[in-house]
Structures are given as C-alpha cells and as structure tokens.
Amino acid sequence: MGNNGDYMFQSTMNRIGFTHQVAIPPPQPFFNSLKGSLKETFFPDDPFRQFKNQPSARKFVLALQYFLPFLEWAPRYTFQFFRADLIAGITIASLAIPQGISYAKLANLPPILGLYSSFVPPLVYAMMGSSRDLAVGTLAVGSLLMASMLGGEVSATEQPKLYLHLAFTATFFAGVFQAALGFLRLGFIVDFLSHAAIVGFMSGAATVVCLQQLKGILGLEHFTHGTDLVSVMRSIFTQIHQWRWESGVLGCVFLFFLILTRYLSKRRPKFFWISVMAPLTSLILGSVLVYLTHAEKHGVEVIGHLKKGLNPPSLTSLEFGSEHLMLAVKTGIIMGVIALAEGIAVGRSFAMFKNYHIDGNKEMIAFGMMNIAGSCTSCYLTGGPFSRSAVNFNAGCKSAVSNIVMATAVMITLLFLTPLFHYTPIVVLSSLIISAMVGLIDYEAAVHLWKLDKFDFIVSMSAYIGVVFGSVEIGLIIAVTISMLRVLLFIARPRTYVLGNIPNSMIYRNIDQYPVANSVPGVLILQIDAPIYFANASYLRERILRWINEEEDRLKSSGENSLNYVILDISSVGSIDTSGIDLMKEVKKNIDRKGLKMVLANPGSEVMKKLDKSKFIENLGHEWIYLTVGEAVGACNFMLHTCKSGHVTHETAHLDNV
Template structure:
C-alpha cells in the first residue's frame, strides 16, 4: 500500500535492498486540512459538486430541485406512471383511513385527527421526499409514545383540549428537530440506533400496543395509563366482571379475518391487495353489523360523530409556555428520532429493491417540514410506516404521486364520508391495530441476532424487556445505553493479535485463525485493530508489553533465538491522538531498555502526519517505518547470530532468508 492510497502522490523510496519505506505526506495548510476533514464528516456525498461551474440561474434551479425533488422528476412524468400511482394511491388510502382512525385512538386523540394527519403531510412529502415508495402517515409506536409521554403530565379525558394542543406542540418540535438534523448534516446521529436496538424496541412496543388493545377487545371503559405488562394485565384481570362477551367475540372474529388475509397475501404476493383492503373491509362490515343489530345499545362502543371538513388551522394552539413546554420538547425529540429512524430505514429498504438511492439528510428535511406544517394544520406526528409503504411498493407505485392520490382520497373522505364512520365499533379499530402490530414482532430477526452476534441479541432483548416490563422510554434508554457501552468497549479494549506468515507467500495472518501460519524467528508481529486514542492507549501499552513478555518466555522455554524486533501492523489504525503518540513513545523507550527494536508497518497518512509533527518518526528513525509487513520483515535483521548452537530455529531462519 503506497502513499497514493492515502490520497497523496507516492514518494516512497527504496533503501539499498530495494525495500520501499513510507514517506511523510506533504504538509497541507491548516484551513485546507480542516475543510477536507469537515467535508468528509458532514458531506461524504458532496451535494455541492453539482453546483460547481454553473451559472446563477442553473444554481437556483438545482437548489430548488435539491429541496423539492418533485421539480426534478415531474417533467419526466408519464401517463403510464400516473396509472400505476393511481392504483397504488387508492390501495394505500383504503389502508390509511382505518389505520389513521385507529392510531389516533391509540394516541388518545379524537379519531378525526388521524384522518387530518393522513391528508396534509403526504402532500408535503410528495414535494420534498426523495423516496418513490414511502407512504406517509401515522404510526403505532409514535402514537403510543405520544400517549405515554404526554399522558404522564396531562390526562387526555380530564383535559382533552390541553392534551390536544400539547400533541400539536410535540409534533412541531419533532419537525424542527428532524429538519435541523437534515440541514446541519447530522443524520449520522440516527445510526446510534442500531438494527438490534430497533428490532427489540419495535417488538417491545408492538407487544405493549397489543396488550393495550385488550381494552377495546373486551369493551372496558376504565383502563390503566401505564404501558408495562404488569400494570396492563392487572387492569385487565381486575375487571373480569366488566368484560363484554359481545365485544370480545366481535374483536376475535375480525382479528382472525385480518390475520388470515395477511397470511394469504404473504403466501401469494400477487394478491397483496386482499391484505391491504382487509382493514377497510372490517370497518365497513363492523359498521353495518352494529347498525343492523343496534349493538351500540348492548355494550359495543362506537366511534360516534366525526365532523366533516378539512384540517382546521392549529398554529395558535401550540403551547410555548411553562410548565408543559419541556414535556412537549422531550416528547417531540424522542418521538421524532424514532419516527425518523423508522422512515429512513423503510425508505432505504425499498430503494434497494428498485436500485436507486435516497438521501438521508433530504429525508430528514422532508420529515421535518411535513411535521412542522402538520402541527400547524391539526396533525400529529407522521412518518413512513412499513406496512403502508409495503402496500405502496407491492401495488406498483412509480413516484411520490401515490401519496398525493392517497391524500386526495382522504380529503374526499373528510368532505363527504365521515358520517358513515359513526357506527364503526372501537373493537374493530383494536383488531386493526393488533393485526398490524403482530407483524412488527420480528422473532426471526431476534433468532438471527442470537446465532450471529450474542451481544447484539443482548441489546435487542434489553430493549424488548425494558419496553415490556418498564415503559417505552426506559426500554429505549436501556437499548441505546447497552449499544453505546458496546461501542465504548470496542474503542477502549481494541483487539490485538499475533501475525504469522502463510507458507510460501508474503501474506501475514492471525496465527490463531490460521494455524499453519509461521511466526518469523526473532520478530514479534502484532496487529492493532482500532484507532489509538486516549481511551485505549494505556490498555494497548500494557497489552503490547504483555505480548512481548509472553513471547520472550516462549522463546526461552523452547530454546529458540531471542526476540529482537517488535513489529506493529497499523493498517487498521485509522487515526491517533496525542495520548496514542505518547503510548508509542513509551513503548519505544521500554523496548530500548530491553535492547529490542520497534518497527511500524503500513501506517495511514493521517497517522504518519501526526507522528511526524510529534517528532516520533525522527526519534524512531524513518528507516523503521515500512509500507507493508513483508517489507518490514525483510528489512529486519532477524539473522539469529546471537545463538551459539545450531537449532531448528536457525534452519527455519535460513529457509526464511531464502524466501525473502
């Protein structure tokens, strides 16, 4: 690996034996170096490259297309696309309407606000989103989070107006947070929610949501506001005398119908529309059944009146005063992060199937703007749910126009069809929610985590058990904490291994992984498998010295030649700080006292620059820093001339010299 691989012209020079050594990269001005580092961190996709050497008018158009991708693809839109998007939009509308009503009830909001939230946000996303397949709407987990976090401060039934206003305010702050992350290019923060964390958190939240729906299935009027399984089950079984068999039978029948249709659609993907239409079918059948039998007079609870009309403005309802401001901010940030992580993950998954890319930062801006606009138009938090997006994908959508079609269908519902939902039984909404949530309990992913990575499985189960037995916030905190501890553990305790030579080659590999690899006589080759920072420098110093002690003891007990060189393979050391440099300097001093020589192999350009500035290279000697482990071994004087007796090690050494 030469300096050209570091991004610099190769200036490596050979010694008298023709061995290539590492040269110090040319110095760069401070501000240029800083600019390059910041650009690589925050702009790895280099979104500004398309603006270079363009006239002002073209830059304006490109800027408009960057923030509003609809202006980029709309001129190429065709009638064939419209036919596909029309079918997809109508299909997801049939799912969005009953889900919107159901999830609003889950958030302890009037059902009409679920329809409001399925009208305005999809229109905003269609203009600003970069995904062709994402279908925007409310989601169960964010709805439950909203109910849990806001409900701890304000009771939804005792003070419904304040609760509603806080829901709008939390949505506003979620939007501001999401858009800020996108504009500031801080999307990598979402990456701290690992796959294992999301699997466990979503599974736990889905379990909690299903348990919460026992209230609707059993027709209970009083129910706990806690989300943990113990409180829920205590609330259920302490009211056995209030269970309504009519509601229970109806709920079980509709839940069975929804699960059967979903199973059939999964087995026969071309019949995806059966599962997509099933929720609306249950709403229609349930409403007709209640209307014809007057079941509402026999204990079956119904939605009741839904007022006609489009979204009323709510900008004046946002709450920016104490004592509820911090509650709204905290709720907005937590629900915003979860919704954003889910939406981006879903969008990327379907983009992969169609072989196109979506910009994570653009998506954050789009999510943020649709929630800011939504909070001002009587909507609560929305994102791109998996179930709705999967239906959109399977229905053959071509562009985000499917979201526009869905929004128009919801608009027609708001204007003309809301009276028809009067007799919709709440038990049907509970069955719809339970059916959707059972699909989020991904036990197969948990089993896969257990087989592949036990630590990831612990993270997953920590999130799941935290959500189920404590509450959603604690479960999320547990999962993120375990993930961060794992990350810190990897940084603070990096792996170091001894390398040996694969016979008849110049390849060096871990001797524990490759038992046939031979250690080079007189040379201890160690690979450091992480950047060297203050957090791990002390550990690495102690570990390197311990490797040296163990190697010397081994050589002494076997009667082989003594150790002369310690070679550090730094190919995976991406960076080093001052503590790391001090550690290397201390190791060199310890080796000098033991009459051993320190040799470095394959340090990257950033490490070489810092070692040069710290005068470490000058102190070590540039001839002891090499491009490859093979070059470094060839340059070492490992002729075991200090041995007084002929040993197998000497014969191996001579054979090795012949190879080199």
Template sequence: MASPSRQAVNFAAPRGFATAFKADCKETFFPDDPFHEMKHEKPLNKLKKTIQYFIPLFEWLPNYNLRLFRYDLLAGITITSLAIPQGISYAKLANIPPIYGLYSSFIPPFVYSIFGSSKHLAVGTVAACSLLLSETVGAKASPQDDPTLYLHLIFTATFFTGIFQTALGFLRLGILVDFLSHSTITGFMGGTAIIICLQQLKGMLGLIHFTTHTDVVSVLGAVFRHRNEWRWESAVVGIIFLAFLQFTRYLRQKRPKLFWVSAIAPMVVVVVGCIFAFFAHAEKHGIQIVGELKKGLNPPSIQYLNFDPQYLPVTVRAGLITGLIAMAEGIAIGRSFAIMKSEQTDGNKEMIAFGFMNIIGSFTSCYLTTGPFSKTAVNFNAGCRTAMSNVVMGFCMMLTLLFLAPLFRYTPLVALSAIIMSAMLGLINYDEMIHLFKVDKFDFVICMAAFLGVSFISMDVGLMLSVGLALLRALLYVARPAACKLGKIPNSSLYRDTEQYPGSTPIQGVLVLQLGSPIYFANSTYIRERVLRYIKEEQGVSDSKTDIIEHLLLDLSGVSSIDMTGIETFLELRRILDSKGIKLSIVNPRIEVLEKLTLAKFTDAIGKESFFLSIEDAVQNCRFSLHSSKTTMEEP
C-alpha cells in the same frame, strides 16, 4: 526471496490544519457528497440543479406523464383504504378524537410529495409514536380530565418534532439516526408491538376502566382487575375480525399477487363493522362505537400551540424522542424499498421533508406523521411510481373528510382494536431475534434490553437502555481493540494472524504485531500492556538465550488515527523496549497517523529508517541486523 528494491514510506509534509479539518468535516457531514455533480455546471444549470436538489418535486414532475399517473392513481386509492381505518385507530391509541387521525392523512401527504426524496414512501401516522406521545404527554395532562389541553400539547409536541427533524436535516446530522442500531430497532418494535396489542384488550373486551400505564404488568393487572366489565359479545366480534385479518395476511404471504386483499381488508372490516353496528344496534350489546365525526376539512390549529413553561419540558421531550423514532422508522423504510428498485434515498433530505410535514401538520390539526411500514409496503406493492400516489391519497382523504366522515361514526371500537392487533402481530420479528442470538450474543442483549425495557418499564426507558448498551459496546470496541501476532505464510510474502492461520510460521528473533482501530486515550494503556504481554509470552516460551526477541514490528495498516495520548504511549513503549534491548519498527502507517507522528517528532525520535512500507521489507532489514549482530557475537 527478498523483494528486489525496498519501497520507501512517503514522508510528505503534513497537510495544513485547514485542509485536514475541511476534509474531516466533509467526511462527517457529507459522506454522500451531494454537490459533486454540480461542480462542473454552468451557473444557470447550477441554480436549477440546486433547486431540484432541495425540492425533489421539480426533478420528477417535468417528466411526469399519464402512463405513470395510472399506476400512482391505483396505488393512491389503495393506500387511502388503509389510511382511513389506521388513521382512526391510531388516533384512539394517542387518546385524541378519531377525526384528527383522518386530518393527519390529508395535509402531510401533500407536503411530503413536494420535499420527499423517496418514490415509495406513503405518509401516515404510526402506532408506536402515537402510543409514546400519549404516554409522555399523558403524564402531564390527562386526556380524560382536560382533553383540550391534552390535544393542544399533542400539537405542540408535533411542532417540536418538526423543528427538530428540520434542524437535523439542515445540519446534516443524519449521523444521529445511525446510533439506533438494527438490534435496538428490532427489540423496540417487538416490545412496542407487545404493549400495543395488550392495550387493545381494552377494546376487545369492551372495558370502560383501564390504566394509563403501558407496561405489561400494569395492563394485565388492569384487565384482570376489571373482570366484571368483560363483554363476551365484544370479544366474539373482535376475534372474528382478527381471524379474518390474519387470514388475509396469511394469503398475502402465500400468494404475493393477492396483496391487495390484505391491503383493503382493514377497510372491509370497518365497513362491515359499521353496517353490523348500525343494524344490530351494537351499542346496546356492549359494543362501543367511535361516535360523532364532523364533516369538513382540517381547521387551523396554529393558535393552539402551547408554549407555557409549565408544559415545555414534556412537549419538547415528547417531540424529540418521537421525532427521532419516527425519523429512524421512516428513513429505514424508505431506504429498504428504494434498494429493492436499486434507487437511493437521501437521509438528510428525508429528515427535512418529515420536518416540514410535521411543522405544517401542527398548524393544521394534524399530529405526528412519518412513513409507516405497512402503508409503504402496500404503496410499493400497488405499483406506485412517484410521490404522486401521496397526492392521490390526499385528495381521496379530502373527499372523505368533506362527504363520508359521518358515515364512520358507527365503526365499532373492537374493529379498530382488531386492525391494530393484526398490524402489530406482524412487527414481532422472532426470526431476527433468533438470528441475533445465534450470530452475536451482545447484539441479542441490546435487542432484549429494548424489548424487555419497553414491555416492562416504558417505551423511552427501554429505548435509552438499549442505546446506552450499544454505545457502551462501541466504547468497549474502542477501548479493547483487537491485536494479533502475525506469522509468515509459507511460499509467499504474506503475514497473517498465527491464530487464524496455524500454518504460518513466526520469524526467529522478530515479533510482528498487527494493531487494529484508532489508537488513543481510551485504549493506549491497553495497547501498551498487550504489546508487553506478547513480548513476555514470546520470551517465556523458550528460555534459551538464542531465541530472544530483538525486533518488534508494529503493523499499523489498520490504525486509522492516533491522538496525543496514543503518541505518548508509543514513546513510552519505545523507552521500555529500549531498556529491554528490543528495536521498534513501524510498518505501513496511514496518512493521518504518519502526519501526527511527524508533527509530534516521533518519526525523528525513532528515525525514518525504522519505518517500512511492508512487513516483508521490515523483516528483511531485521534479518540483516540480526545476522550481523550474531556474527559480532561469534567473533571473539
């Protein structure tokens, strides 16, 4: 029954500070250990691998061939047909002239194809960030009253986004993105989709006056206040376009092979809209059109970056928030598609690629770009093989800008609204929200905080509210770690939670507790209270003197670290237990914990003989001492 030989706890000398610190830093910033493979290479190979590591282009280009290019060409042309209508639409959402949306799909794809590590990501502008930019920057400079200043501030914000993303990438702070939880993103996307759809009512109903606020109440208020401006012609055309787009989406869900129908549908809507507007003289019937689009490539915009201290706070703030969201979206999307092909993307490399893309973009009349979901999904489905599809898209956009741009001047605004609305309706993830509600109520609250916060207050407030709640939860996890009482499972040497395994039996006179998570300042008081309460409960059950607790075993297998306050608590706990005549033993401390306990002389205080490698060992030992004490008591 007893294990034949007792296994000893390893009391090796604690590692030095430098060793432990280096190990900690590595775990914190390089969890993926990127240079692992290069360790055993020759210097020349090492240099080559390092260059390949930082510039992924050199990794895939040498092996590139015509067969792969055929796939990428097709995918590139398909995403261009999506890039044109989306570029124009989202630029309208950001309150800047539509041509800048097209510019933004020309330069950034080339940059990404050099530095990006994902094979499937398609570069472009995104609706949520476009609206967030206009909301944040628009609060300081009006896009109507001073469009030039407003445009320059948008470029500046894009520049800051780029700097921020690059810096995070080089500092390997991908960890920041980790703090945007799944629930936060679901809620944020849903809320954003709602407010963007409502924004489109302006285009759909052909309104002239509108509000600059984005929350549901203001927008609906503005829509109904300007009832006299509603144009039925515009609404009818819009509903027809929207119905067509939604039908193609439905088709894609039913027959995944027909994905290309929904991929080119927005382009179809734009072309049909243009032809209709041109021949029907739509402007005269209250259907507004995009208006003049100049021929020609991106003009430089580096001279327009505005670092005036008056506007600095707003541009920096807009840059940081949109940068973080764009990054989170881009990285998450790149990752999801890579997983489907069992490949991996590197979050930190992606950040650097996005950063360069936005810095260079802000110099060349582009605004914020990242990897939008819809475009990437189309790229993936169209069979792209490498980042070359982005290069193809860049060339197609160049041709469009050089020759075709003026043709799009007749695009009706209502067509753009229909395209945006259709894209946004797909982003409200009802199923996920219901799933969250069923599985985890707190996650649901975090999700709803983002959803309702974005819908009813503003995008950044909603986001911060949700992240704040998630952090609060993280701190509560830490402040109230799970502890449980263990019992022996019959016919085995296993000890498990008595609540979870009602069949397990406690050992007479011995209380076995399992502590989870790190022990430190935020939870040490709780742990002390909780342990003492377990003892009180245990002794309360039976008042007979024979069933009193004589030994407390603390199983520290799940305790990954401890700080000074935690150690003080252990010392305090031991004093209290001593005064109650209970002996404390420690089971299976992990290396970091044992090091600290040794350094703080706790090991010496309670004696190395009170440390055990397994609960079974400890219980055997207790049984021995229990038995002997009983014999002594019986002797007189």
C-alpha cells in the same frame, strides 16, 4: 547500530531492492485540514458538486430542485407512471383510512385527527421527499409514545383540550428537530440507533400496543395509564366482572379474519391486495353489523360523530407558553428520532430494491417540514410506516404521486364520507391495531441476532424487556445506552493480534485465524486493529508489553532463539491523538530497555504526519518503517543474518521462511 551504521543498512537494503521509503504527507494548513474533516463529516455525499462551474440562473434552479425534488422528476413524469401511481394511491388510501382512525385512538386523540394526518403531510412529502416508495401516515409506535409520555402528566379524558394542544405542540417540535438535523447535516445521530436496538424496541412497543388494545377487545371503560406488562395485566384481571362478552366475541372474529388474510397474502404474494383491503372491509362490515343489530346499546362502543370538512388550522393551539412546554419538547424529540429511524430505514430498503439512492438529509428536511405543516393543520406525528410503504411498493408505485392520490382519496372521505364511520365499533379498531402490531414482533430477527452476534441479541432483548416491563422511554434509553457502551468498549479495548507467515508466500495473517501461519524466529509481529486514542492508549500499552513478555517466556521455555524485533502492523490505525503518540514513545522505551528493536509497518498518512511532527520518526529512525509486514520481516532477517555472518550478501537478504 549508530547513525552511520543505520545509513549503511538502509542504503544496502535499497540497493538490493528490498524496501521502499514510507512517504510523509506534505503539511497542510490547520484550517484546510479542519475544513476537509468537517466536509467529510457533514457533507460526505458532496451535495454542492453539481453547483460548480454553473451560471447563477442554473444554480438557482438546482437549489430549488435540491429542496423540492419533485421539480427534478416532474418534467419526466409520464401517463404510464400516473396510471401505476393512481392504483397504488387508491390501494394505500384503503389502508390509510382505517389505520389513521385506529392510531389516533391509540394516541388518545379524536379519530378524525388520523384522517387529517393522512391529508396534509403526504402532500408536503410528495414535493420534498426523495423516496419514490415511502407512503406517509401516522405511526403506531409514535402514537404509543405520545399517549405514554403526554398521558403521564396530562389526562386525555379529564383535560382533552390541553392534551390535544400538547399533541400539536409535540408534533411541531418533532418537525423542528427533524428539519434541524437535515439542515445541519446531523443525520448521523440517528445511526446511533442500531438495527438490533430498533428490532427490540419495535417488538417491545408492538407487544405493549397489543396489550393496550385488550381494553377495546374486552369493552372496558376504565384502564391503566401505564404501558408496562404488570400494570396492564393488573388492570385487566381486577375488572373481570366488567368484561363484555359481546365485544370480546366481535373482536376475536375480526382479529381472526385479519390474521387469516395476512397469512393468505404471505402464502400467495400476488394476492397481497387481500390483506390490504381487509382493514377497510372490517370497518365496513363492523359498522353495518352494529347498525343492523344496534350493538351500541349492548356494550359495543362505537366511534360516534366525525366532523365533516378539511383540516382546520391549529397554529393558535400550539402551547408555547404552557407549563407543560418541556414535556411537549421532550416528547417531540423522542418521537422525531423514532419516526426518522423507521422512515429512513424503510425508504432505503425499498430504494435498494429499485436501485436508486435517497438522500438521508433531504428525507429529514422533508419529514420535518411535513410535521411542522401538520402541527399547524390539526395533524399529529407522521412518518413513513413500513406497513403502508410495503403496500405502496407492492402495488407498483412509480413516484411520490401515489401519496398525492392517497391524500386526494382522504380529502374526499373528509368532505363527504365521514358520517359513514359513526357506527364503526372501537373493538374493530383494536383488532386492526393488534393485527398490524403482530407483524412488528420480529422474532425471526431476534433468532438471527442470536445466531450471528450474541451481543446484538443482548441489546435487542434489553430494549424489548425495558419497553415491556418498564416504559417505551426506558426501553429506548436502555437500547441506546447499551449500543453506545458497545461502541465505547470497542474503542477502549481494541483487538490486537499476533501475525504469522502463510507458507510459501509473503502474506502475514492472524495465527488464531490461520493455524498454518508460522511465527518468524526472533521476530514478534503484532497488529493493532483500531485507531489509537486517549481512551485505549493505556490498555494498548499494557497489552503490547504483555504480548512481548508472553513471547519471551514461550521462547525461553521452548529453547528457541531469543526475541530480537517487535514489528507493529499499524495499517488499521486510521488516526492517532497525542495520547497515542505518548503510547508509541513509551512502548519504544520499554522495548529498548529489553534490548529489542521496534519496527513499524504500513502506517497511514495521518499517523505518519503526527509521528513526524512529534519527532518520533526521528527517534525511531526512517530505516525502521516499512510499507509492508513482509518488508519489515525481510529487514529483520537481513539484520539477524548480518549480525551472525558479519557481512552483507544478496543471499542473506532473502527470508528463511518463504
């Protein structure tokens, strides 16, 4: 059909009301387009909309409220809220004290640092955080990462001062990294840790932590620095003659008590406070028992002296000039990512329950600033652990004031009550850690992944196996790598479908999903289900041509009418690059060589813009681009009937199969 014929065809189709012109978006200056893309990438929540048309004084107040959210909600704070936060704060303090001491030991740090880390960081978060339910404190996985990564090069027993200073330095860089992600609006980086990867990594880390605590349960003095299963088992069973039965019995009794209270609380959720009070109760009972029986003289190791007083400054302890600086930086970045992934996920989960929104970038800034402040005040890595936040939520907290109440309770403990922990047995701390970690081994989530998505299950199990049989770093790398490979595989090998008509409708759907869908005689309808980039252009070219060859072979073998038109439904193609443009040109050339006609249906604005600039639309012809697949099929049927009858009528414009 020549140009005059195309014009007559399009005019006829428009006259009978069968097609609509597909609009080409008006051209935009490059910098405007780039600005829009960057804004959508880094500022999808449009945080600056509230500053528009505001006087300078109001803009200053809004800026302060943005970076210090407590200035926004504090004027509306009521006594009823404070009463609820007071109860929640005291409740989480009863969990924070034993957890802080336990996790500090897990990180091979002095136990007092666990209490220090539950004082300053919660105060910083209360001012800068946007979550009402997040309870700040030390993290089990973060503690394990610190012990594993720093302990691999610096011994906490042989070089305790250097190890301590590197812990502060790693915490500082974790805070800098977290705050930088927030300020630069790069929070989407954390999203590369998929849910499946986090499930496997956390479960693997919890398993490793439990294995590590066998040292305390069995009362062993020497233990492997490795975190993998083989190293731990070898260390345990080569020291059978050094096992302490006194320590083992005490540990098993308290572990049973802790697991029992957790079980009872799950069966009766309104009695959640039983499992909340169990850790502090265990510390008190263990300390009293050791004091009365002098068990410390019979193989039961105790914490010993804890220095009274608030956090001493540690700014001068940061090892910026150390030969181990890069180790501290690497440790800090990895710990920072894990803390952010857990904290933001926990915060969003509880925000969803209470129907409010938290700003991910604000959370990153808050996490970063509290870890920077913590590194200068003798604290190590803190975040928003699920266990403590769940207690805070169940206790009925109303705002971040519950963190202030908790910090106040810890302050009182630091000033007056630390001597009471002198006789606290290490085995009780090990029992506390094991009972907490058992809850992180989420086998139900793994079963759910297996039923729902086998690939996600593989990602999760790969992360778990990497952590348990390798190291926490190896497990994390495996999880991220496999998740990234899945994304790349989706981009490089997008799905394409053959569409058919649902009987008695103008709807076209995948014939594999809808067996009742009928193919249109003489027309092959293909849907491309992803953006077209350089990574998938070659594959799509081969796949489209294969669909065409397969359809021609099928028609030839069945004796049906020959193929005349190929309709590409590109409604799911959100964007296209130059390689994609070349793909479209090559596909058209191949279709033309076969004596067929290429038709496009529902191209998006970005795709239309680039197709127009590349002269592809001019080459294809505006009359072969349609708003819907139905219109494209109607045009193809119109042409087929026109060619057969030799003239155009209203009747031939109707679809045969509708």
